[in-house]
Amino acid sequence: MASRFEISQQIYNSAYAMHSAHSHSYYELYYLMNGSCNMFIHDNTYRMEAGTILFIPDNVLHKTTYLNNAYHERLYIEFTDDYISDLIDILGFEQFKDTFYMHFFSIPDNHRHEFLSIFSVLINERQNSNALSPCVYKNYLQNLLILLCLQALLILYPSQMYPYKRL
Numbered sequence: 568m569a570s571r572f573e574i575s576q577q578i579y580n581s582a583y584a585m586h587s588a589h590s591h592s593y594y595e596l597y598y599l600m601n602g603s604c605n606m607f608i609h610d611n612t613y614r615m616e617a618g619t620i621l622f623i624p625d626n627v628l629h630k631t632t633y634l635n636n637a638y639h640e641r642l643y644i645e646f647t648d649d650y651i652s653d654l655i656d657i658l659g660f661e662q663f664k665d666t667f668y669m670h671f672f673s674i675p676d677n678h679r680h681e682f683l684s685i686f687s688v689l690i691n692e693r694q695n696s697n698a699l700s701p702c703v704y705k706n707y708l709q710n711l712l713i714l715l716c717l718q719a720l721l722i723l724y725p726s727q728m729y730p731y732k733r734l
Contacts, residue, residue: 568592571647572704574686574693576600579639588630593647595623596711597631598686602639605632608669618674620682620715622667642686650705654712672715685711 571593579602588607597606598620606613606621607630615621623629633639648655655663674682685707692703 568647570649570701571645572650572693572701572708573645574642574689576640576642576686576690579633579641581636582633583639584632585630588628590626590628591645592625593645594625594651595629596644596646596708597621597623598642598682600640600642600683602633602637603635604639604641605634606630607632613671615671616673618676618679620672620674622670622672622715624664624668627669644689644708646704646708650701650708651712653705654709658716666716667712672718674718681714682711685714 599615599617601617603614603616606615607628608623609628631641651663658666689704689707692700692707
């Protein structure tokens with residue numbers, strides 16, 4: 568499979584639904600920045616609120632629906648294994664799957680700036696890409712996933728993660 572890294576930020580000011588559910592051969596990291604939506608994954612529908620990040624594995628059927636006429640803002644990153652290979656090597660594939668696959672991460676208001684700053688670097692790099700850009704994508708994407716991983720560990724095992732603070 569060819570290497571892929573795409574990042575996009577979109578705003579909707581009215582109700583919107585994807586035409587149909589779809590899947591793709593790469594991962595998707597979906598961040599709902601503002602608004603709320605329903606996310607259909609496999610045979611289930613989940614409600615997402617602002618500040619939620621969802622890791623969508625490759626080849627998983629999914630669809631997003633924004634139900635009301637409110638302001639919705641989303642950001643997503645599409646990427647292949649080569650951008651996260653170091654993290655998978657360290658965690659092992661099974662632990663990586665258990666930590667990320669179809670998990671919803673709710674980012675508290677007071678920590679969203681950390682994630683937004685990483686997204687901002689990635690967007691800027693994508694708009695001004697050069698020969699070193701793939702290294703930047705890999706570095707910052709893995710940084711983002713590590714922050715999500717630490718948040719998941721803090722929720723599951725808060726007493727074992729000292730000196731980290733709960734997000």
